[in-house]
Amino acid sequence: MRDAYHEQLDAVNGRLVGMTRKAGEQIQLATRALLGAELDAAEKTVAGDAVINRDRHEVDEQVIEVMATQGPVARDLRVVTAALRITADIERMGDLAVHVAKIARMRYPDHAVPEELRSTFASMGTTAVEMADKAGQVISTRDVQTAAQLAHDDNEMDHLHRSLFLVLLDDDWDRGVEAAVDIALLGRYYERFADHAVEIAGHVRYLVTGELQ
Amino acid sequence: MRDAYHEQLDAVNGRLVGMTRKAGEQIQLATRALLGAELDAAEKTVAGDAVINRDRHEVDEQVIEVMATQGPVARDLRVVTAALRITADIERMGDLAVHVAKIARMRYPDHAVPEELRSTFASMGTTAVEMADKAGQVISTRDVQTAAQLAHDDNEMDHLHRSLFLVLLDDDWDRGVEAAVDIALLGRYYERFADHAVEIAGHVRYLVTGELQ
Structure with a gap:
């Protein structure tokens, strides 16, 4: 049986995975808004961002609570500092999905998009969703092979x-x-979304190896 | 006299201030490269980014060392978690200066820029440098008034x-x-640079008040 402390860390990890899933759903919805000129999907993306922001807030508080009460060291300390970095990346992924949705709106x-x-852009959307999911898998399994796949997906992006x-x-x-400017900015948003997924894998690598990137 | 522990935290703070100054110098140099089409300034900006990246790495390690050895709680815990967030913002400010320089190059x-x-863009550059410096002042003095000035500068940006x-x-x-696309992206880089300066002030506010944004 795991002790209460490690159960807290497991709970944090589970929430991080849920947040990556939500970020993937957000970029999927934003991409639908963009490709179909769907106002409803755009509005839903904008409104949905509050969930990620709230999650970030709650998970950060949970992590800081663990730090304050358990004084983690060594690997456990890396787990909590990595968690703080990961929530920041996922929040930003959510912001980028909103930026895409706002251009559609x-x-x-x-x-x-002509x-x-x-x-x-459909391919960029699919790649972004897959990268968010793989970032979740890396958090969940700490599997270095999935991290390598993320680097490959990032090349594709x-x-x-x-x-x-x-x-x-x-x-x-x-x-x-006007269309050119929209497309340049949209391209940048998808590319940055992908970068954050790669950064999440980097935080997990740090957690496992103890090496800062 | 301050104890060794608080001296460590002061040292971290001093390095954060130095990093904001360096980020300001980088965006200043990048702006010079952009406005004067100065290849040399562009190359110097690109090369100078390594200093910020190295600083981030070293300060993060220092902070994690403090966490591991001192097990900070309450306000001291907020100081160290805020420091980790601030280094991430400054590193990103450095990246954005490089993006500006690379377009010039x-x-x-x-x-x-026609x-x-x-x-x-000269005004955006000046505002960016001032905001980096004010972010440093907020870190150094924890003065809420300077934080308010940053919000004002961000509106200007x-x-x-x-x-x-x-x-x-x-x-x-x-x-x-082509020029339109360059300018749209450049505008975005300066705007994001400013956002990070504002976020730094937010991390200091959290440190002082204990309220996550």
């Missing part, structure tokens, strides 16, 4: 991100400046 | 940021898509 009933780029600029900056681009 | 010997927008879009999206814009 701003352009509604038009599409922010037809020829929708499949690229970078590739998709770069491919946007090839289209935007081509002489044939005829969608105007 | 990519467009060299051309200017990334003449009519240079004064706006948001105003400058929005003013860019008015120019970009005006029918008279004749600088093309």
